[in-house]
Amino acid sequence: MTGFQATWLIARREAKERARSKAFLASTVVTILLLGAVVGVMALTDTGPPQYDVALVGDSPPGLSGALDAAAVASGSLIQFSDLTDREAIADAIELGELDAAVLDGDTILLGSSPPSTLRTILEFGLRQSRFIERLEAAGLDPATVTTLVEPDRGIRIVTADEDEQSNEGIAFAAIVLLFLVITTYGQWVLMGVLEEKSTRVVELVVSSTSVRSLLAGKVIGIGLLGLAQLMLLISLALSAGWIFELFDLPGGTAATVAWSLVWFVLGFAFYAALNAAAGSLVSRTEDAQAAAMPIALVAVASYLLTFVVILPNPDGLVARLLSMLPPVAPIAFPARIGFSGVPLWEILFAAGIMLATVVGVIRLAARVYAGALLAAGGRVRILDAWRAAAELTAGR
Amino acid sequence: MLALEALHKRYGDVVALDGASLAAHRGRILGFLGPNGAGKTTAMRSVFGLVSLDDGTTAWDGEPISPASRLRFGYMPEQRGLYPKMRVADQITWLGRLRGMAVSDASEAARHWLGRLGLANRLDDRVEHLSHGNQQRAQLAASLVHDPELLVLDEPFSGLDPMGADAMADILRDRAESGAAVVFSSHQLDVVEDLCDDVAVIADGRIVLDGTIEGVRASAPKRRLEVAFADPTIIWTPPIAAEPSRNGRGVQAWLIPADADPGALLEDAGGRGRVTQFTFSPPALSEIFREAVQ
Ligand SMILES: Nc1ncnc2c1ncn2[C@@H]1O[C@H](COP(=O)(O)OP(=O)(O)O)[C@@H](O)[C@H]1O
Ligand SMILES: [Mg+2]
Numbered sequence: 304m305t306g307f308q309a310t311w312l313i314a315r316r317e318a319k320e321r322a323r324s325k326a327f328l329a330s331t332v333v334t335i336l337l338l339g340a341v342v343g344v345m346a347l348t349d350t351g352p353p354q355y356d357v358a359l360v361g362d363s364p365p366g367l368s369g370a371l372d373a374a375a376v377a378s379g380s381l382i383q384f385s386d387l388t389d390r391e392a393i394a395d396a397i398e399l400g401e402l403d404a405a406v407l408d409g410d411t412i413l414l415g416s417s418p419p420s421t422l423r424t425i426l427e428f429g430l431r432q433s434r435f436i437e438r439l440e441a442a443g444l445d446p447a448t449v450t451t452l453v454e455p456d457r458g459i460r461i462v463t464a465d466e467d468e469q470s471n472e473g474i475a476f477a478a479i480v481l482l483f484l485v486i487t488t489y490g491q492w493v494l495m496g497v498l499e500e501k502s503t504r505v506v507e508l509v510v511s512s513t514s515v516r517s518l519l520a521g522k523v524i525g526i527g528l529l530g531l532a533q534l535m536l537l538i539s540l541a542l543s544a545g546w547i548f549e550l551f552d553l554p555g556g557t558a559a560t561v562a563w564s565l566v567w568f569v570l571g572f573a574f575y576a577a578l579n580a581a582a583g584s585l586v587s588r589t590e591d592a593q594a595a596a597m598p599i600a601l602v603a604v605a606s607y608l609l610t611f612v613v614i615l616p617n618p619d620g621l622v623a624r625l626l627s628m629l630p631p632v633a634p635i636a637f638p639a640r641i642g643f644s645g646v647p648l649w650e651i652l653f654a655a656g657i658m659l660a661t662v663v664g665v666i667r668l669a670a671r672v673y674a675g676a677l678l679a680a681g682g683r684v685r686i687l688d689a690w691r692a693a694a695e696l697t698a699g700r
Numbered sequence: 701m702l703a704l705e706a707l708h709k710r711y712g713d714v715v716a717l718d719g720a721s722l723a724a725h726r727g728r729i730l731g732f733l734g735p736n737g738a739g740k741t742t743a744m745r746s747v748f749g750l751v752s753l754d755d756g757t758t759a760w761d762g763e764p765i766s767p768a769s770r771l772r773f774g775y776m777p778e779q780r781g782l783y784p785k786m787r788v789a790d791q792i793t794w795l796g797r798l799r800g801m802a803v804s805d806a807s808e809a810a811r812h813w814l815g816r817l818g819l820a821n822r823l824d825d826r827v828e829h830l831s832h833g834n835q836q837r838a839q840l841a842a843s844l845v846h847d848p849e850l851l852v853l854d855e856p857f858s859g860l861d862p863m864g865a866d867a868m869a870d871i872l873r874d875r876a877e878s879g880a881a882v883v884f885s886s887h888q889l890d891v892v893e894d895l896c897d898d899v900a901v902i903a904d905g906r907i908v909l910d911g912t913i914e915g916v917r918a919s920a921p922k923r924r925l926e927v928a929f930a931d932p933t934i935i936w937t938p939p940i941a942a943e944p945s946r947n948g949r950g951v952q953a954w955l956i957p958a959d960a961d962p963g964a965l966l967e968d969a970g971g972r973g974r975v976t977q978f979t980f981s982p983p984a985l986s987e988i989f990r991e992a993v994q
Contacts, residue, residue: 309798316794320786504781508842511748511775512798514767 309513313521317496318529331533338541355422356401358385358393361408364433371429378421406430479639481534482568483607486634487600489530490575496522497583497673498592515674520666523576530572531565563651564638570655571634573662575603581669584676606632610639618643628654630661701725702747702850702881707756709742709905716742717756718905724850724881724898729872731896732885735993739905740885741778744854748775760850771799774848778855778885780839784828788838789814791827796845806845813841817867833864840871851875853884857892869895889986899985903993917982922955922991924984925962927969928977936972938965945987955983955991 321327355375359367368384375382385402387393396402397415404426405413412426439449500506500518509518538561582595609632614623618640627636633654640646702724709717717739724730734740745751747758748770758765760773782791789810796806814823817837822830827838836859843851851872857865872895876882886892892899893913900910909916925938928951942954956965962980969975983991 312794312797316786320783324785499784503784504777504779505783506781507745507750507777507779508775508781508795509798511750511773511777512771512795 306514306517309517310521310524313509313513313518314525314528317522317525321492321526321529327529331536334533334537335540338537338544353380353419353421354383355380355403355419355425356383356385357426358387358396358402358405360388360390360393360405363406363409364430364437366436367406367409367429367433370432370436371425374425374429374432378425380421380425382425409434476639476642479607479610479635481537482564482571482635482638483603485530485534485568486571486575487603489526489572490579490599490603491596492526492530493523493576494579494583494592494596495589496526497580498586498589501584501587516670519577519580519670519673523573523580523666527569527572527576531568534565534568560638560642563641566655567634567638570658570662574630574634574658574665575599577662577666577669581672581676584673602631606635610636615639615643618646624650628657630658633658701761702883703757703759703762704743704746705757705759707743707746707758708754709739709746709751710754715905717746717753719756720902720905720907722883722900722907722910724883726849726881727876727879728897729876729882729884729895730898730900731892732883732900732902733889733892733989734885734887734902736887738902738993740887740902741854742905743902744775744852744883744885745777747773747850747852771846772849774843774846774851776839776843776853776856780836782827782835782838782842785826787824787826788819788830789823792838792841792845795842799846801846809845809847810841813844814838816871817841832859833861836860836864840868844871844875849880851880851882851884853882855886856884857886857888889989893985901989901992909988909992913985916988917985920983920988920991921958922983922987923958923960924953924979924981924987925956925960925965926951926953926977926979926981927975928952929969929972930974930976934973936969939968940965951977955987 357371371382385393385396385405387396387402387405390407393402393405393413397405397413400415403415403422404418406426407413409430412423412430414423414426436449440446500509506518578599579596582599583592586592586595606629609626614627614632614636617623623636623640626632627640637646637651637654641651702722704720704722707717707720709715720739720743722730722732722743732740732744742751746753746756747765749765749767760769763769786794789807792810792814793803793806796809797803801809811820811823814820814837817840819830819834819837819841822834827835830838840853840856843853853872856868856872860868872882872884876897884892896913898910898912899916901908911919924945925942926947927936929936932950936952938954938956938960940956940960942956945953945955947953962978965980966975966978969978
């Protein structure tokens, strides 16, 4: 039995037993229900594709309404043709916003003061195409051939740069909140898990057959894997619900944002979980545990707020770039920065490197405190005493 | 063979171990006896690396004890504890695997021991739903599942009813017979006298007495003297240094130096009245124990 095998056994036990626990099932079900409720509300309040009211007046090319319809469908919207014919009434209606646009005599497009660019494109394209059809027919082609020539063989999607950035911001916001929540929740599990092992005294039995470091690493890995599985389940449920109900378009950068979020989840979780394990090992009662973990919770909240208040408003500024390198901040700030604006790869890798080194350091430190404190008898242990006890303990092994 | 040599451990001002040495042999049961606070638990934990010794060595078969050798040891800590929410059989299987057993072997061994301890129909219950006595049994199964070469049990008889104590004694004997070295601690003497092959008595962190049961009794510095008279109202006191001891109905008993002359004593007693019973024998273990730890 190597240390790795023992760690893996411990991790598997941790994940399996927790996955079977009522608390975990309840939290997963509640989260899924909440997610379902959000999707439901979005679906109910969703008004469908944008609809534009357009009036056609005067001498229009014969295929105009068909071409407009086709162009609208291709860009994911609908055109509703108004039966207004009076030019003055039309101008008024456009001014009042009751009508979105009108095409006069097949050569003039009348739009409101701030027309949606999609509508403009639809109208221009439709008009051009119908004129083109008209000319083709005038040149002697029979209407059936013309139809097959101009019929769009696949849809055209119009996505503006602006829109793309906005959706990515939404995803980045969701990532920050979700990461903060899961990192702190699963950190709490580690805290409570350590405490449970101590208070039920089973730790003495386990540590008589394996090392404290394996026990700590196994606990963190097991809970982390379970957390990761839950996180991926939630993300994929959210994404597929969004896709099925067509609630949002996934912008191009989503996959990268999600992938990086998972990487940072792993690093951030390991960092905060190891700290929580050390805190949990210093106390022997639940009431004390909250107090011991308080500094860690404060650091997490401060990092969260820093990300929102300082980093996001100006993600590419020097302050933001330096702050997000700090290990407690990085796991929350980086997914956000990546979602909001492109971050150079070297910067991500550099920060991940710093983070990884810190995580290794924190885990070693936590294992020492955990070793010393777990085996000390009862009560609240001072961190310095735990450190000394651990020094002796590791020397003895 | 388990060999603990010259163990020293202080906790602040408290000296828990003060040079204690101990040996336990394969195929034999060692009773590790001593009053509360004498250092039994500290010594046993040192076998599992749970104490950072100030000085001294722990060895198994002549090699310093390592994490790898500990996988072949079974331990029942003084502070009992299992994962409360985990199912009994799963838990014992898991502990077997942690000590390097294959899944199928561990599962089979867990079922075997739990069955033998009377938990065959509780295999899928969570530990927290077991009665106190059954939790003790599961705890014992946890120390036995991997068929250890060395079994270290801290106060295994505390909290057991007489039937439980008998079952425990049976299992310890069985393990020793199949070749394991068995060490158990106790602060009560009555249970262990018939069970152990060897004893080590610890007081204030030092071993004050050790050896085989027969050897310890034979080499005791005192002898037990019992005298009964036909006329129970006769009061007689030996004419040498003697301390009164527990006596049965109509029998007077003393502890006297081992080199006393029983013939002279019988003669002296006979001068007082007709003697109906006269015994001069090595003392009971409990008396030696009391003497040793004073
Ligand atoms: N972790 C500890 N911290 C401080 N004192 C301890 C600790 N463990 C044991 N002691 C002290 O060491 C002495 C021996 O304890 P122990 O080995 O538990 O004795 P026993 O098991 O024979 O009752 C006792 O005085 C006890 O209070
Ligand atoms: Mg004890």
